[in-house]
Amino acid sequence: MRIKRAMERIPGGLMVIPLLLGAFINTFFPDLLRIGNFTQQLFVDGSGTLIALFLLCTGAQINLRSFGVSLAKGATLLTVKWVVGAAFGLIAYLLAGPDGLWLGLAPLAIVAAMTNSNGGLYVALVGQYGKEDDRAAYSLLALNDGPFLTMVALALFGAMGFVEGMFSIKDFISVLLPILVGMVLGNLDEEMRSFLAKGSDMLIPFFAFALGMGIDFAKIVEGGLGGILLGIMTVFFTGTAGYLVFKWFGWNPIVGAAEGSTAGNAVATPAAIAAANASFASIAPLATVQVAASTVTTAFLLPLYIAFLVKRLERKAAMKK
Template sequence: MKIKKAIDKIPGGMMLVPLFLGAIIHTAVPGASDYFGGFTKGLMTGTVPILAVWFFCMGAAINVKATGTVLRKSGTLVLTKILVAWVVAMIAIQFLPEGGVQNGFFAGLSVLAIISAMDMTNGGLYASIMQQYGTKEESGAFVLMSLESGPLVTMLILGSTGVAVFEPQLFIGAVLPFLIGFILGNLDSDLREYFGKATQALIPFFGFALGCSIDLGVIVDTGLLGILLGVVVIIITGVPLILADKFIGKGNGTAGIAASSTAGAAVANPMLVANMKPEFLPAAEAATALVAASVIVTAILVPIITAYYSDYMRKKKPPVEPVEVSIKKAVI
């Protein structure tokens, strides 16, 4: 059976399929993890330790010796994405209650959900798109996007906007595994290669564990809102990213559109933040469902929009006359 090939046809499939499998189990048999106990319980409830290992391996996979062009391009996209999420958070806190909206079409929408959906780019999706529509340097710009992975950026935005107060050690704890991995991976290229291989293998495991904390009823209730959130993420982050790519990254804006997605790992952020700050627990489950929907929507739409935009820019750019022809004309 070609199970992996079938899963790979689904945008973000290696993350989302195990996630929905876990959600089905949790919805149908809520006490399954306690019933089985042991390693099975650890697999079903171990989101935090699994992600800790994943963050370590992600850090180890980053090579600090990236070219200046790659660093400028990736740095521009990452900082723009974070800045946009911060500005949106500042606006959202003026209108949304602390525990999120409780009733109506926007039930489940919270500042936590909005930030989690906007502050992280799907690096793998970005790289694959730019391999087809961008330059080698633009494709390699995903190197710094790993810095967005995990709850650190979400915590920084929540803290700086006054939504929550995090003790300094919580920030250190959120980034320490990543930093240790980064240091080891750059001290020894063999370690970078060794740990770097594990990043992909861990994705379905934390997807499954995360799914085991989600009730599918919440996903059904927030489904249409989740689709809308995904579209809004593309629009609100995509426009500034296009401008930043053009005027700072020296591109034509294609990389900006390609970076306007929601990362699969962002699905874990609401629960991770809630584990550190229990006051977010009431909003975390609905936020997780909304972010999961945004991941799917952006993973489907971003490649399509990028393709159309790239084609438009290619047609818009005037053809460059060959040098040989120009020389001949000059001689004549």
């Protein structure tokens, strides 16, 4: 059986399928894996530890040796992505109803999904439409993997009085230390970076399943349509913003649009945020499934949007001739 290949045919399948399977078991057979010892520690209670190890492996992929145009492009993409995502998150907090939702979306999900991007999709799109320095910009974009930029936005909102609870320095360090340890190891030793890169992919289905074991299936239904809307927002708002900024700088605008996605690893962000600040614990399950739905939506929609933009540029170039 080619289980992995079958899962990969679904965008974000290595994350989405285990998450849904865990949620299904938790909803209909909640005590099936809650039998103690290693089984429960891995499949039910292990999400925090697995996510921490995942963040360490991810941090090792951040290459501090990238300079020049690649660094400028990466920093621009990172900034645009964060500003747009944080802005929509702030709007969501300001306009949220009594249930804490805006348009059915958890503000935490908006920030987590819109400030994070699918690196594999970016590399694939840029490999087709970009240049070598565009691909090299990915090394800096690894900074938007995980909860760091989401925590920065939420901390700012808290300081402005829009979010209950603040992150202390200790909270930041407790979440960021695995990333920093990985970053140091990866930059000191290229072989260590390659070794830890394997862990990034391998851990995703396991922590996704454990996260699913904390989700009621009713929440999947509740968050599904909202997650699709979140994916559409991510593609058209963050992708278009990147397109326009790159066009303004005189760079290939298609590369800017290629950041308009949500990565599968963003599904871990709500849980990481809730672990650092308990005030987010009640909304984390709904935010998790909405981010998961956004991941699938953007994986389907962004390549279509990129194809539309490419044809649009080709028509304009033909008209000038």
